[in-house]
Amino acid sequence: MAKSQSVNLTLDTLIEHIARGHAFDKHVLGKDHKPGMQGVNAFNATETKEYFDEKLGRSVPPQSLGKQLFIETPDDLIHYIKENFLLSENTSGYISVFDQSVSLYNSEDNVALHLSLQNKEFDLGTIYRYPFTQDRFAALKGNAQNDADALGKPLPVIDNGQDPKAVMKAISELVSDVNANPQNYLFNKNNPESTVQNRVLSNASRPGRDWVNDEVLHAPNNVKGHSQAYAKANKLDVAPSDYVCIKQASADEFNVGRARKSLRSGRVLNAIKEFGLDSAPEPEPELA
Amino acid sequence: MTLASPTAILEPQITLHSVESDDVILHASPEWKKKLIDFLKYAETTDDAEIDCIANITRLEEAREVISKQVRSSDILKLSKLELLSIIPAFIALSDYPAGGFYDYPADDFDRLHDDIFDIGDTVFEKNKAHWSRRIKTELSSKFDG
Numbered sequence: 111m112a113k114s115q116s117v118n119l120t121l122d123t124l125i126e127h128i129a130r131g132h133a134f135d136k137h138v139l140g141k142d143h144k145p146g147m148q149g150v151n152a153f154n155a156t157e158t159k160e161y162f163d164e165k166l167g168r169s170v171p172p173q174s175l176g177k178q179l180f181i182e183t184p185d186d187l188i189h190y191i192k193e194n195f196l197l198s199e200n201t202s203g204y205i206s207v208f209d210q211s212v213s214l215y216n217s218e219d220n221v222a223l224h225l226s227l228q229n230k231e232f233d234l235g236t237i238y239r240y241p242f243t244q245d246r247f248a249a250l251k252g253n254a255q256n257d258a259d260a261l262g263k264p265l266p267v268i269d270n271g272q273d274p275k276a277v278m279k280a281i282s283e284l285v286s287d288v289n290a291n292p293q294n295y296l297f298n299k300n301n302p303e304s305t306v307q308n309r310v311l312s313n314a315s316r317p318g319r320d321w322v323n324d325e326v327l328h329a330p331n332n333v334k335g336h337s338q339a340y341a342k343a344n345k346l347d348v349a350p351s352d353y354v355c356i357k358q359a360s361a362d363e364f365n366v367g368r369a370r371k372s373l374r375s376g377r378v379l380n381a382i383k384e385f386g387l388d389s390a391p392e393p394e395p396e397l398a
Numbered sequence: 399m400t401l402a403s404p405t406a407i408l409e410p411q412i413t414l415h416s417v418e419s420d421d422v423i424l425h426a427s428p429e430w431k432k433k434l435i436d437f438l439k440y441a442e443t444t445d446d447a448e449i450d451c452i453a454n455i456t457r458l459e460e461a462r463e464v465i466s467k468q469v470r471s472s473d474i475l476k477l478s479k480l481e482l483l484s485i486i487p488a489f490i491a492l493s494d495y496p497a498g499g500f501y502d503y504p505a506d507d508f509d510r511l512h513d514d515i516f517d518i519g520d521t522v523f524e525k526n527k528a529h530w531s532r533r534i535k536t537e538l539s540s541k542f543d544g
Binding site: 132136143144145146163164165166170206208209224226228229230231233235236238240242245246248249250252253255256257259260261 | 405420446447448450451452454455457479480483486487490493494495496497498499501505523525526527528529530531
């Protein structure tokens, strides 16, 4: 059994991990293997791309994703989750009786969010939308209900439509329990030496990803700031000079990451591991 | 209108034999038990990061080990209801891939296993069916048969 260690997971950290993790690559940048979603920003587009299905031998026409959400940057996605998705009266979901993971669906935006504290990307969950997200979520909820029935337990159901604070309350309780009992959530039960906690939560400077290949491979995930479209659509108090163009900002991040990588020695690498990327490097001793 | 692929495997390959208390007894040949094991391994290890956000990988591994122990025994496969429930989310998670969308898994095997497991699930858990559409459209695909 892994030793219990103190952790300091917060709602903000949790959301930031998801919004800057694989979900941003896959569903905002469109790095999705599914043919109709390749290159599609699922939170900005309103429908999938037409594509030719070789197995069916025909073209598959575009399918509806939902209304335009204007999300382009990680901070747009963070704001959407925190200020729209989690607070919306159209968001509902359930808590798994097996691992207490929280699954949510917003019927107005056709967006699903799963908090999964042990996923292999170490980014604590996912958020997505596909044409069949509503049906998929209903099927998963039905399966969770059958799980609960099989164990003779009630399925905890959350619905902001019934209680406007229901979703936030459920997530706050989950976060509190993770902090109180990290061994139940953040460690691989089959691996007593698991370091899930360290790989994820100690990586404060780069939330949501394993830091080793982070700066170059995931430059867009590190971009800070809101896009013009999202800021305007959500009436955010952002000065026009602070609007972020994700393509340009990604290129800047990529160059910074590449420069950092090329400058690293083994010693610098260890210092970054220990102190993070933003700390000042230890000065070299002066030669006598 | 959706036309099924001419290569679709039209006959169910894993079917329900009976339900005994908390156990589900299935008919499955060693070949299809192996295919089910291969699918579960694929779901556990695929680089699609979404899968283990939706399906509990530990539960998938446990179910796969139970099936592995029975792979050569006979044409019967015995699972608990909870083991059957543990593998269903993997099929739900991967069903977002359209018919020709798999690039690293045999799509025909997936379609057959998907439909068989949901047929079984809907019978076993009749009170709370998944209402999940099947991937093989048998009425239309029967036109390719013979």
